[in-house]
């Protein structure tokens with residue numbers, strides 16, 4: 404992963420510190436709106452949360468079949484302790500470790516991960532996730548973004564981010580190019596308590612493939 408991991412940045416790998424920081428910045432409102440306005444999960448669906456961290460999102464979801472996967476075993480232990488049987492929590496790499504779940508997820512969520520990945524890592528992650536997605540399923544991503552004429556404070560916050568691959572909307576869309584997805588995007592300027600711009604991508608299997 405392309406990210407800063409020294410000094411203060413190291414501490415956000417600790418689940419309680421990461422969670423405390425997110426909620427101080429306004430994650431409660433942000434997650435609630437993201438779930439209600441973007442993910443819109445139907446009760447009972449099968450959902451995969453890639454790079455789930457401490458699974459903060461789970462508290463905002465209806466009753467559904469949740470799998471969270473993360474490379475960081477401390478995040479997964481934290482999520483298991485908090486949510487126990489409300490989900491399946493897996494320590495692993497979403498690109499390799501869920502092959503048994505092919506063609507089974509209605510919704511695959513990727514929050515705040517792409518801006519930590521180099522292009523080749525993100526592209527191969529999407530290639531793997533595509534196989535896990537049902538024919539009528541959705542992959543939804545959310546990340547911070549570079550925009551033209553962006554507020555100075557947002558630019559500064561982006562520069563301080565531990566993820567070293569914040570992209571423009573075109574840069575994020577390129578990660579999905581050639582993978583056979585139909586993609587919609589949406590930009591939010593007000594999800595957090597601090598000045599911050601988010602981009603959401605919603606990817607579905609392309610119409611040609613859906614009718615195959």
Ligand SMILES: C[S@@+](CC[C@H](N)C(=O)[O-])C[C@H]1O[C@@H](n2cnc3c(N)ncnc32)[C@H](O)[C@@H]1O
Pocket residue numbers: 404425453454455456457459472473474475478495496497498513514515516519528
């Ligand atoms: C910035 S955190 C985001 C956590 C959470 N999704 C959120 O929105 O708060 C990114 C997480 O992705 C995990 N991660 C990175 N690459 C991964 C991969 N290939 N498979 C599973 N987890 C991954 C990291 O360990 C990290 O916990």
